[in-house]
Amino acid sequence: MSSVGxxxxxxxxxxxxxxxxxxxxxxxxxxxxxxxxxAWCFADHMGPAQVTKEHGLxxxxxxxxxxxxxxxxxxxxxLHHDSLGTEQLITPGQLNLMTAGQGVSHSxxxxxxxxxxxxxxxxxxxxxxxxxxxxxxFEHHGELPRIELSDTKATVLVGEFCGVSSPARHDTAxxxxxxxxxxxxxxxLRSDFEYAFIVLEGVIAxxxxxxxxxxxxYLAPASDEIELDAFEPARxxxxxxxxxxxxxxxxxxxVARSRTEVDQAFDSWCDDDGRFGEVVSHxxxxxxxxxxxxxxx
Ligand code: MN
Numbered sequence: 001m002s003s004v005g006x007x008x009x010x011x012x013x014x015x016x017x018x019x020x021x022x023x024x025x026x027x028x029x030x031x032x033x034x035x036x037x038x039a040w041c042f043a044d045h046m047g048p049a050q051v052t053k054e055h056g057l058x059x060x061x062x063x064x065x066x067x068x069x070x071x072x073x074x075x076x077x078x079l080h081h082d083s084l085g086t087e088q089l090i091t092p093g094q095l096n097l098m099t100a101g102q103g104v105s106h107s108x109x110x111x112x113x114x115x116x117x118x119x120x121x122x123x124x125x126x127x128x129x130x131x132x133x134x135x136x137x138f139e140h141h142g143e144l145p146r147i148e149l150s151d152t153k154a155t156v157l158v159g160e161f162c163g164v165s166s167p168a169r170h171d172t173a174x175x176x177x178x179x180x181x182x183x184x185x186x187x188x189l190r191s192d193f194e195y196a197f198i199v200l201e202g203v204i205a206x207x208x209x210x211x212x213x214x215x216x217x218y219l220a221p222a223s224d225e226i227e228l229d230a231f232e233p234a235r236x237x238x239x240x241x242x243x244x245x246x247x248x249x250x251x252x253x254x255v256a257r258s259r260t261e262v263d264q265a266f267d268s269w270c271d272d273d274g275r276f277g278e279v280v281s282h283x284x285x286x287x288x289x290x291x292x293x294x295x296x297x
Contacts, residue, residue, distance in 0.1 A: 006024035009164035010197075010209045011218040015045065018078065021059035021108065023049045023118070028198050028216040030250060032266055037196040038174040038219065038241015041067065041250060042124035049077060049119045049271025056110030063269045063276040064242055065098035066132040066248075068125040068169075070176065071096040072157055074200060074235060076118030082106035086138045092120075094256040095141040095157050097168050101127065102264070103156050104136035107281040121200065123176065126248050126255045131171045134174075141168055154178070159240075162188060165245075174241030181230040188225055193240040195219040195226075199297060202234025259293055 015026035015033050025044040030293075035041065044056075057078050071080070072090045080088045080096050083105045091098050098106060145156045145164045156166045159175030175193070179185075181204065189195060197206060197217035204211050206228055211217045219226065221243070228236075248255050251262045268275040268288070 001218060010206050012209065012211065012229060013218065015214045015216060015218050017045070017244050020044060020046070022055060023047055023056045023057055024289055026214050031216070034216065034218060035250075036126065036244045037140045037194055037239055038155065039126045039128070039172045039244050040176070040241060041124035041126045041172065041248060042122075043120045043216070043237075043239070045198060046118070046120050046122060048075065048119035052115045053112055054067060054079040054110055056101050056114075056118060057108040058110065058283065059108040060286045061105050061107045061279035061281050062253055062286040063105045063265065064098070064126050064253045065103045065265050066253040067099070067169075068127065069096070069106075070118065070125060070157065072178065075120070076116060076120070077114035078118065079109045079111045080106060080222040081129045082137050082138055083111065084136060088138070088140045090140070092264045093144065095139075095144055095156060095166075095168055097139045097141070097158070099127070099169065099208065101132060101134040101136045101274045103277075105279050107159065107279050107283050109281065109283060112124050119200070121198070123239070124255070125170070125172075125174065128172050128243055128245055132255075135188070137169070139168060140168070141179050151181070152183055153180040157211070170242060171202040172244070175239070176193045177238045177283070179236045179238055181228060181234045184229045185228065185276060186227050187238070189219075189223050190240065191222055191224045192242055194221050194229065194243055195238060195240040197293060198237040198239070200235040200237060203231045204234050204236060205229040215261070218240070250251055251291055259291065262291055263294055
């Protein structure tokens with residue numbers, strides 16, 4: 001058991017229902033009182049939803065800066081287009097990782113081929129000062145490292161878990177792992193990491209506290225192990241990292257440090273001045289009202 005000694009209690013927050021493109025999501029991050037976990041600053045559990053060949057995520061071209069988007073599917077398929085010229089199909093168990101840096105834009109679309117259930121998670125990772133002003137980039141990983149821990153299968157999306165490392169880029173010390181749990185398992189943790197547990201399917205108990213889809217379980221640094229019980233086969237995202245280096249300002253699709261940075265990004269997108277490039281897409285470009293503090297230009 002891990003609960004010997006001074007393990008911090010699990011803090012549970014509710015996710016917020018939202019709609020992104022055409023899909024219902026449960027937004028686990030950010031929430032009041034829980035803005036980041038390591039550098040993880042956004043978590044949308046998408047679906048499950050029924051999609052058609054012509055209509056899927058249906059998220060038109062929109063900009064990002066200062067963050068990485070992590071897309072991982074449990075079921076279904078989606079098509080990613082970005083301003084770097086990437087067109088990339090993603091299927092379950094694969095990873096799309098887009099690094100925005102100073103600016104990138106992308107769309108998430110139906111594939112034209114797949115119809116059926118779509119379920120997955122989209123996560124954002126705040127970039128540190130060292131990389132957030134650099135050029136954008138995109139990576140697709142068709143195969144990710146998998147490990148077995150007693151009856152549990154773990155897929156390492158980002159970072160390292162149980163001595164196994166993902167090939168995906170990471171700019172800060174963090175990890176993201178998908179766990180398929182059939183029974184009881186003891187997970188090794190890093191005592192300098194804080195962690196979030198997001199249940200996608202099933203119900204689990206973490207050191208006695210139960211957790212199901214629609215909530216986030218947070219564990220402060222100081223634990224080096226946690227015991228997890230699955231009452232039925234469960235699928236869980238485990239996210240961890242060293243508490244982030246600074247406060248962030250998140251507004252719409254931007255991760256910044258100041259309102260001035262947000263204003264500049266907002267103006268660039270409205271003016272289509274080239275900072276965020278062009279996405280080849282049949283979907284409409286997404287716009288948003290100005291920040292409340294923004295003066296007309
Ligand atoms: Mn996006």
